Amino acid sequence: MLLTTEVAEEFRKIFKVTEMEIKNGVDELQALEIGKKAVREDLGKELADCLAYLCKLANYFNYDLEENRGNYLF
Incomplete structure (x- = not known):
């Protein structure tokens, strides 16, 4: 919820x-x-x-973002 807020x-x-x-x-x-x-x-x-929240979430679950980064690249 914090991320979207x-x-x-x-x-x-x-x-x-x-x-x-x-x-x-x-x-x-122009207005935009x-x-x-x-x-x-x-x-x-x-x-x-948002990036800080995502990193905290990954740390909480002991999830290595760098190790798993290749799985989700488009």
């Missing part, structure tokens, strides 16, 4: 800023870019938190 709020911010910009007459693609720029720094922090 970390990133979901940033997506909400992107959509809110984008919607506001569109209402102000900005083109949709403005929204993305508005959350870029915070999103990086939230993604880092």
